[in-house]
Amino acid sequence: ITCGPPPAVLYGKVEGSDYRWGASVSYSCAEGYQLSNTAILSCEGRGVWRGDIPQCLPVFCGDPGTPAEGRLNGKSFTYRSEVSFQCRPPFILIGSSRRFCQADGTWSGIQPTCIDPAHNTCTDPGTPHFGIQNSSRGYEVGSTVYFRCRKGYHIQGSTTRSCLANLTWSGIQSECIPHACRQPETPAHVDVKAIDLPTLGYTLVYTCQPGFFLAGGSEHRTCKPDMKWTGKSPICKIPSDVFFINSLWKGFYEYLGKRQPATLTVDWFNTTSSKVNATFIEASNIQLKLSGIYKKEEAHLLLKVFQIKGPSEIFVSKLENDNWALDGYVSSGLERGVFTYQGDIHGKDFGKFMLQRQ
Template sequence: NKKGFRIRYVAQYCSTPDSPLHGSISSQTGGHVNSVVRWACDRGYRLIGNGTATCRRTPLGYHAWDSPVPACQAVSCGPPKAPINGGVLTADYSVGTRVSYFCNDGYRLSSKELTSAICQPDGTWSNHNKIPRCSVVVCPSIGSFSLEHGRWRIVNGSHYEYRTRIVFTCDPGYYRLGPAHIQCLSNGVWSWKNERPHCQVISCGELPSPPNGKKIGTQMTFSATAIFTCDAGFMLVGSAVRECLSSGLWSGTETRCLAGHCGIPEGIVNGQVIGENFGYRDTVVYQCLPGYRLIGSSVRICLQDNQWSGQLPICIPISCGHPGSPIYGRTVGNGFNLNDVVSFVCNRGYEMEGPARAQCQANRQWSHPPPTCKVVNCSDPGIPANSIRQSKIEHGNFTFGTVVFYDCNPGYYLFGSPVLTCQPTGQWDKPLPECIVIDCGHPGSPPNGVLSGEKFTFGSTVRYSCLGGRQLKGESSRTCQLNGMWSAPMPFCSGD
């Protein structure tokens, strides 16, 4: 009020309490002392808290309900299990919510399966969590389909199920028209629509008869043959018999009938023949392709007997042979002929000194010898104060793979890794550890007691005494031990 006093107005009854969200007051006997109010939740919600409250008089003199307004929590059925090769469509899992089941592409729900379920007030799904099954889609059988002069086979999948793939191939001498393969689609039909594959025989086209010669054979399809002969006084150059191949081409070379002629000289593998005239006393020159060298005579002459002089030369690769592998390393590359390049690699923990590649040259020598693989060394890791180091080193060096062990002197504990290993990079795998003195901490002093001693590390001893003639109960001295604990419990001083 205006005089500075605080005035409290106290009602002598309990007012009507609030209704919970999604709930209501089901009954109330009044607002006087010992009146009772009851709350209830809407359908699909459960009560959280006390369902009743009683009107009580508090020690401060006012009236209040002895329990707070409860909460109404929505009943949830929880996420339903999805079918294998399918899924579930739903917004939430509360009472009254309907979930729909669906299958992935290539799968369909059985006609006998339920496609949906509803969350019931008791917190269970109406289908009792029975998961529907998604069955794989199957395309019609093509077992009755026959590919004349060809065949078909399943390359993946089985039993004509979804995504089964079938490939069509034709026999040698036939080529395919129509789709090369079909696949079972997700709607249960094959991808070939109305087009069906079929195999058609290959034709090589007509071969003319050579001037001054004859041809026997009129067929032009696969495996047909044509035989050629020359008139008297003419020499056959080229192929005497040619066959229609599965590629649609005639085998052999063009047939010609020439007079007084050695014929086209035989070619060489990895080389060429230079010369355009093949009559009496004409010459041809043989040359090898780059990277090859000629063995035999490079020149041949057409003789009177219509034969080329000498023997057919050959071209062999220019090879440098295997270059060898570095010690503690290996050579990468399988080609050792002209211009081939090999690489050298050192083993793990070794570094290369010298070129990493070499090339085969025209003089049949490698451009570089194999390099040297030198073992990687780590620097001395050092010895921490108050520690002991153990290691096995070779030739005074900490080489790759060297392991160093550390331990601390008595009274110290190791902080860090006790083992260090030299890595292929020339670095240690962990930092150098430290030896830290064991410290038991301040031992404390009893009431009316005096502590003597300022060091609290391993081996240190502190002593106790009492003030005012009081008697010391317990050990008068305590020592810091290896486990970081003080020996004996702290004493105390008896008396007032």
């Protein structure tokens, strides 16, 4: 006795090819779908399949959340669904304006926030007890604050924190813990944890902050009986492939005190020389061809104009005379792979700019 082909399931596939009496088959689902029940069908009786036939249901991503001072458009949160976000004026949206429910049950892009364009500073991140905070650039977006501890104390938490575009701080709160071993040098862009290991003793464990990788030094250092540390101070750097051909950066620039939308497309990048060629398109559709060298060590990029195309001849000649350039630094956000290029524009009547890699 044999059974015919098992019942078809939409977005499903039969696992097993033996349709003889006593044999069993199961089902699997296409990417982005999951089984309603783990069904096994058996060929029984006079050649019929017995068992509960499953369904392949789309993966559920959950509610992505509505930003404060914003609106969420879209009510379906399952695989291939799309939602969009808007901010109520005068707030502007930072992050992804559209997000898609992906096959792995996560939303694409970055959760957006609505920020007031009149405010571009974070609140004071605080100074740990027995610690020192160094904030030479203040708390404006893109600035980095450094923390260290007084003699006889070790830092735990983030050694540096950056003011992100959504006006929150990267990293975690730092604290200063007393210990006999003298404080080792405090590297930038590192999170520190301390554990007392039975065989090794007091050990500091270092991890690079999101968007950075360990380029040298030690992941953990142990306090020796002579009060010196094993290993070397870790070095965390932003990857060199932040800029790559056809990568798109979106954001804004300031002109006459007002924020205007802008995009930057990387036309060419040389990994050896770190030379970047890019096209900057501003609000009135003027295209500026830019070029510069990305200094990986400082995460600094100065992009100078070498060609201008646009509808307004007066504006074009003004830009040419001003030696217009984007002068900024690359920083990373809370999520891996989220990079922000921001700084000041060289040119009369222009202010700051901020662009986020899409």
